[in-house]
Amino acid sequence: xxxxxxxxxxxxxxxxxxxxxxxxxxxxxxxxxxxxxxxxxxxxxxxxxxxxxxxxxxxxxxxxxxxxxxxxxxxxxxxxxxxxxxxxxxxxxxxxxxxxxxxxxxxxx
Amino acid sequence: xxxxxxxxxxxxxxxxxxxxxxxxxxxxxxxxxxxxxxxxxxxxxxxxxxxxxxxxxxxxxxxxxxxxxxxxxxxxxxxxxxxxxxxxxxxxxxxxxxxxxxxxxxxxxxxxxxxxxx
Numbered sequence: 001x002x003x004x005x006x007x008x009x010x011x012x013x014x015x016x017x018x019x020x021x022x023x024x025x026x027x028x029x030x031x032x033x034x035x036x037x038x039x040x041x042x043x044x045x046x047x048x049x050x051x052x053x054x055x056x057x058x059x060x061x062x063x064x065x066x067x068x069x070x071x072x073x074x075x076x077x078x079x080x081x082x083x084x085x086x087x088x089x090x091x092x093x094x095x096x097x098x099x100x101x102x103x104x105x106x107x108x109x
Numbered sequence: 110x111x112x113x114x115x116x117x118x119x120x121x122x123x124x125x126x127x128x129x130x131x132x133x134x135x136x137x138x139x140x141x142x143x144x145x146x147x148x149x150x151x152x153x154x155x156x157x158x159x160x161x162x163x164x165x166x167x168x169x170x171x172x173x174x175x176x177x178x179x180x181x182x183x184x185x186x187x188x189x190x191x192x193x194x195x196x197x198x199x200x201x202x203x204x205x206x207x208x209x210x211x212x213x214x215x216x217x218x219x220x221x222x223x224x225x226x227x
Contacts (some may be wrong), residue, residue, distance in 0.1 A: 033211055033212045037214075045204075050215070057192070090213065098144075098156035098212065100153050100155065102153050
């Protein structure tokens with residue numbers, strides 16, 4: 001099973017700043033199968049990025065995914081009040097299980 | 110508009126059974142695999158199961174193998190999760206989700222709460 005480790009656990013930022021979130025895998029991940037989700041309190045997760053770098057429908061271009069191998073990054077430029085949430089990475093290695101990281105919380109400083 | 114509506118969650122005792130349902134609309138249901146993903150209070154999401162577009166293939170996380178079973182009815186645009194021999198550690202919000210070509214969870218239901226407590 002591929003374990004995903006996200007860092008930092010919490011990121012405190014002011015609106016307008018840039019957030020850099022890391023997702024490190026215990027072994028090589030297919031770039032086509034690495035995704036990022038945003039979750040706000042009381043809501044289901046929302047797919048933001050799929051295939052490492054492709055934005056889902058309706059996701060603003062302030063959200064950028066990158067990476068390969070075992071290291072992946074979600075960058076949020078010019079953070080807005082609506083971006084304060086928990087972010088999870090997720091991978092599928094060609095066979096089950098699908099796994100998620102433990103999450104990074106982006107808080108208002 | 111894609112919609113997934115989860116239902117069936119409630120409070121149950123350890124060892125009891127429960128069946129969750131997910132009603133889909135707004136897309137061609139039998140074009141997609143579907144999954145169940147759960148999230149315990151304060152924790153990250155955990156994949157539970159996936160069923161192929163025609164129901165011919167299913168997969169489960171190890172902790173539910175032999176206890177949970179996923180099925181679908183393409184005529185009714187619905188997917189189900191039969192949960193038997195429930196344990197306290199199965200307590201979570203359960204979401205159904207549509208799986209995209211990249212094996213990511215593209216759309217999610219609103220979730221239904223399953224609480225297992227004596």
